[in-house]
Amino acid sequence: MSDVLFTSHAVAQGGREGHVKSDDGVIDLNLVDPASESSEAGSNPEQLFAAGYAACFDGALNLMASKAKKNIESTLSSDVSLLKDSADNGFKIAVVLHVEIKGISQKEAEDLAKQAHDFCPYSKATRGNIDVKLEVHAV
Known part of the structure; x- marks a missing residue:
């Protein structure tokens, strides 16, 4: 493996209709499947x-x-x-x-x-x- 310059970390739970969060909290988003009929706001x-x-x-x-x-x-x-x-x-x-x-x-x-x-x-x-x-x- 090459020399690692840095590593980013994130955790996802619940798949396409779950949640994703980076270890520093900068990304902290609900996930919503755009193909679903959900009225909830979120990313994908x-x-x-x-x-x-x-x-x-x-x-x-x-x-x-x-x-x-x-x-x-x-x-x-x-x-x-x-x-x-x-x-x-x-x-x-x-x-x-x-x-x-x-x-x-x-x-x-x-x-x-x-x-x-x-x-x-x-x-x-x-x-x-x-x-x-x-x-x-x-x-």
């Missing part, structure tokens, strides 16, 4: 994954821009969808990353997004496992 695993992936990818994108000596402003949004998996009658997820970058051309934005996708730990973890689509726009 896909929403939490979307937030984490967007933040991680945006960090990788800004690191790649810094290394390329490009001064950018970026906004990252992530759509994580829960899909039926016909292979085993179960479920799987797919991601669309919407990358908006100010300060560079469309070609430069696409190049930086590809570099970020190669570098981002979330992208590495999902590569070959789920469909991830990049939608890159220079704005």
Whole structure:
């Protein structure tokens, strides 16, 4: 195993209609299955994954821009969808990353997004496992 830089901890109870809490209490959320007819407010695993992936990818994108000596402003949004998996009658997820970058051309934005996708730990973890689509726009 590589050198560990840090480890995050969280506990989930009750599955998709339960609760999740980080060890420091910053994340302390009720979970609600969006497919259910519940009127309760809460998050879901896909929403939490979307937030984490967007933040991680945006960090990788800004690191790649810094290394390329490009001064950018970026906004990252992530759509994580829960899909039926016909292979085993179960479920799987797919991601669309919407990358908006100010300060560079469309070609430069696409190049930086590809570099970020190669570098981002979330992208590495999902590569070959789920469909991830990049939608890159220079704005």
